[in-house]
Amino acid sequence: MPTRTEAYIARSTSLSLEPVTYPDPAPTEVLVDIVAASLCHSDVRASQGTFHMKPPLILGHEGAGYIRSVGSEVSYVKPGDAVILSFASCGSCRRCGVGREPYCERLFLLNFLGEREGEGLQGEIVDGSGEGVKGLFFGQSSLSRVALVRERSCVKVEGEVGREDLRRFASLGCGVQTGAGAIFNIAKPPPSSSIAIFGAGAVGLSALLAAKLTQPGSLILIDNSPTKLAMIPSQLLTNVQTINSASLSHHDLIAEIKNRTPDFRGLDYALDCVGHEAVTEAAYWSLDKMGMVLTIGGSATAKPTFSTERTLVYGLTIRGTHQGDSVPRVMIPALIERWRKGEFPFELLLTEFKFEELGRAMEEMKAGRVIKPLLVM
Known part of the structure; x- marks a missing residue:
């Protein structure tokens, strides 16, 4: 019927x-x-x-x-x-x-x-x-x-x-498994890694929750909205550095990010959860050697540019992901289990x-x- x-x-x-x-x-x-x-x-x-x-x-x-x-x-x-x-x-x-x-x-x-x-x-x-x-x-x-x-x-x-x-x-x-999956399924950062997450929305903060479980050496959250940064529950920001990028130029933002990493080397992993070309480019230029940019946010009009020479010589990875490469019947029960343990x-x-x-x-x-x-x- x-x-x-x-x-x-x-x-x-x-x-x-x-x-x-x-x-x-x-x-x-x-x-x-x-x-x-x-x-x-x-x-x-x-x-x-x-x-x-x-x-x-x-x-x-x-x-x-x-x-x-x-x-x-x-x-x-x-x-x-x-x-x-x-x-x-x-x-x-x-x-x-x-x-x-x-x-x-x-x-x-x-x-x-x-x-x-x-x-x-x-x-x-x-x-x-x-x-x-x-x-x-x-x-x-x-x-x-x-x-x-x-x-x-x-x-x-x-x-x-x-x-x-x-x-x-x-x-x-969708969004939570995408952000968490970007860390757990793709980046898989070893302990002491330098990680930056661009975008303090649900995807970015889910990635942040996952990244905190990897024992990072430096964990940075970047957004251009002070309102969004201010409303994040304080317990999520323990051992997290935040950057309000609203008034920073492209070069100043890159310098600020590198200043937050050990020996000012730059990032091992940069997650773009926004999809704006300026954000993707800032993530790219903030990388240390053998670093990875992971694009999670998307826009049909964004066309970021990269240096092929720098990508080659530095051994950089530019990687996209759909759903954080998550298989829902595997990923979602795993997140629930972490939640029940108080980890996520x-x-x-x-x-x-x-x-x-x-x-x-x-x-x-x-x-x-x-x-x-x-x-x-």
Whole structure:
């Protein structure tokens, strides 16, 4: 039977909570009763029509909840299971076959088209007037009271989990695993490394939480917003140096960063969580020999320039990453385990809003007054 619920639909000129009707799940789809969904800037871009998937579409790509029903070929989860939702992958291509799901060869099709797959699909997702709308944003479109989700987007939470904890876990599906994964999966810095993180948003602060666990010799957080730097919980900044770059020139910022490293040598790892070309270039020129720039933030218009001679002679690495190279069914349980041990207090990044307060949550996030909004049922 079709499922009638409410979801946030982004249109070309509006964003509102509207009635929607989901058809029965396809063979590889599930229905999830959402308990919470967090926001990241990709939701803002999608709502403005500047992301790959264009309106009208149901937003949301960081959700958590309980399985309501499953398609005929679903084997990973069953009704009643607690799940965290992340991006979708096919699970069978040459990338997925070697644990590289973030680079799945069908990633764009499964996450950014909003089209359902499977034989004998019973209808489409429609709004209150019966017009079709795109769902399956990042395989889930979780800003809905009930979401239609690809099975491959589900990460099952093993063991007992309370509803309050499951709400928190909603934030792990994209931005948090991206920042933490950049450290744990790619940089893997040895003890005493010099690390700088550009950008004090949710991705950058998740990277900061991970970097603190690697026993760095120098750990620097850089942002051009004093408001953002001031609202970071103090316990996150223990043994962290901060730089407000708002009034610093390109050369002064590089000099300031190097002054914060042992013997003024520069950085071993620089994480650009912003995506602006000036930030990427500052990260690059702050590196010590054999250093790495890891670009995490993205912009279609940014075109940073580098010195090929310096890159060669210094043995530098310029590396991008999608989702922090994270395999969600591996990475998310690992982050939960670290959280349960008190090692990864990502909940300090969260600010709760009622599910009906998406507009206010977006405004607070765009204004830099909250780090990670969490919409709870």
